[in-house]
Amino acid sequence: MRYLFEKYQTWDWKIKQVEQKKFMLEFPNKDTRRELTRLKGFDFQESNIRANLRDTERTIEASVELQEVWVIAYGVPPMAKTESIMKKIAYLIGDTLEVDAISLNSEVVRIKVWCRDPTKIGGTSEIFLNRVGYKITSNPEGI
Template sequence: MVAVRELWLLVKIDCNKEPICYKCKEKGHMTIDYKSSDTKKINTFGFGIPGQGFYALIFPEAKIKTHQSTGLLTVLEGEACEEKVDKELKNLVRDKWDFKVKQIHHQEFLVVFLDKGSLDTFTKLVEFQMSLYRLKGRLERTVRDSKTSSLLLTVWIKVHGVPDFAREVEAMKEIVGLVAEPLVVDELSLIRNEPVRVQGRCRNPGAIRGSIEIFFNGIGKLIRFEVEGVS
């Protein structure tokens, strides 16, 4: 490593051009000084609302292992628990199978089916009735596994009161980070005379309401948040 630096210094004496990094193709630094953009760090989101904060590490979706036979069961009618859901699925599908039922929200459960085919049979239905405890449910595929502790919900958030000079993508992601993990900014809403729309992931959409004071260069503005479709 030292030899490379010494060689570069010797070349630099007779060359006025900037060094080029062969990894990132940018000028101004050597390859040995390259810092990977893949460095991971813990992000914090949602701490602008009491009880809604969480920590997150972001990875490309393609890197997350997909579990083809895992489903997300939403109970539409009836009072459900892990034991009831397990018995209902054993009655409907196969009584000797361990569905590894895990409750992740009030009426939402992760379940592991025998195979992708048996899961697809139920995901094709708009809803289905379970006879033992008179539960009605809806099943959809999910890439999460049965060890998942909880799931964030994806919503569209309207942000009111943002000054014109702050209506830009990166600024809006920082603002929305107070209440959710920002995913996508509706760039058309940035230039319209209306609230800015940002898609994000959060713990509880119903908790995202009200205003937070944010200071822009020392000047405070009340920024109001609301989730689309939540009254």
């Protein structure tokens, strides 16, 4: 990659492994980052490795990036099937982004959240409404 950016000979190549087979590279400026991420990916000549590129606002100092996922909630009592109450319940899972308004009239409620790891969502929580406990089960959609 140094050959692609010869004009940045003094570039401090900061690379960090963020997951297995995933690395983050810090670019010297936003224009360079945009220029390379437009490629979407490339192959290395000296090895059998394909690099796929994705632009992000995450910095190399960050430890994790939240992921967006739809969650299915089962066992929601009828009086809790409002957008405002479901947002509060969803906070037990992650940062609430959206409640599927159509699902409020069905057996299960869909909620979109940001969370650390969607594969770790799942299980039953007991919530209390007017001092009465209800068990609500949640699972990530499609995982």
